[in-house]
Amino acid sequence: MPERVLVITGTSSGIGLATAVAVARHGFVTVATMRDPSRAGRLLEAAGAAGVTVDIRQLDVTDAASVSSCIDGVVADHGRIDAVVNNAGAGHLGTIETESVDDVRRVMEVNFFGVVAVTKAAMPHLRASGGRLVTVSSVGGAIGQPFNEAYCAAKFAVEGFMESLVPVAATVGVTVVVIEPGAVASDFVANVDVDPAVVASG
Numbered sequence: 001m002p003e004r005v006l007v008i009t010g011t012s013s014g015i016g017l018a019t020a021v022a023v024a025r026h027g028f029v030t031v032a033t034m035r036d037p038s039r040a041g042r043l044l045e046a047a048g049a050a051g052v053t054v055d056i057r058q059l060d061v062t063d064a065a066s067v068s069s070c071i072d073g074v075v076a077d078h079g080r081i082d083a084v085v086n087n088a089g090a091g092h093l094g095t096i097e098t099e100s101v102d103d104v105r106r107v108m109e110v111n112f113f114g115v116v117a118v119t120k121a122a123m124p125h126l127r128a129s130g131g132r133l134v135t136v137s138s139v140g141g142a143i144g145q146p147f148n149e150a151y152c153a154a155k156f157a158v159e160g161f162m163e164s165l166v167p168v169a170a171t172v173g174v175t176v177v178v179i180e181p182g183a184v185a186s187d188f189v190a191n192v193d194v195d196p197a198v199v200a201s202g
């Protein structure tokens with residue numbers, strides 16, 4: 001059996017960091033990507049404590065060149081990709097009367113188009129391996145939440161995209177999975193991009 005290779009996005013903290021260590025412990029060659037590899041300290045520490053190694057690479061899900069060069073590099077160096085975890089994402093609090101369409105577009109770029117870009121780059125390799133595509137959505141991808149319009153819209157978009165891809169991907173042997181976490185104690189809340197007008201209005 002060749003070694004199984006898994007690529008995950010957004011591993012500098014939180015769910016991505018914990019998942020990278022967990023899959024490495026399960027024997028995957030784990031390619032742990034992050035937009036700024038200088039932030040790899042916590043992951044390296046956790047991997048060391050668990051007695052595993054991870055291959056850290058740069059990948060910004062909003063940068064098409066970064067996505068394709070990372071995925072191409074993984075295949076060049078490891079020969080295959082058996083699983084991809086679309087984990088990278090960022091919260092945003094705001095409401096449409098106080099923010100611009102561009103604010104909403106930025107939330108979509110990270111949480112939806114980032115997933116689309118990584119999926120597009122990965123699909124030929126998952127097809128070749130009969131692999132698995134896992135995407136971290138949110139309970140906010142199933143239920144709309146006040147002051148969470150843009151983020152929930154992006155996660156709803158992810159869900160529609162992946163639900164539609166399931167039967168198509170199945171015809172070429174690729175399994176598509178979506179995970180909808182509730183609240184998880186990560187850096188997520190600290191990293192939420194907050195519209196100051198929402199805070200000011202109480």
Ligand SMILES: NC(=O)c1ccc[n+]([C@@H]2O[C@H](COP(=O)([O-])OP(=O)(O)OC[C@H]3O[C@@H](n4cnc5c(N)ncnc54)[C@H](OP(=O)(O)O)[C@@H]3O)[C@@H](O)[C@H]2O)c1
Binds near residue numbers: 009114186
């Ligand atoms: N925590 C929760 O309660 C919760 C609930 C439901 C769903 N989720 C989802 O779970 C996933 C992981 O979130 P988390 O809770 O682990 O939060 P987190 O600790 O803030 O982690 C988010 C990760 O995404 C990365 N990221 C942000 N923008 C990126 C970009 N453009 N390219 C690549 N990576 C980027 C962050 O990197 P930087 O360090 O560079 O910012 C960080 O590593 C997200 O998709 C989130 O929507 C979280």
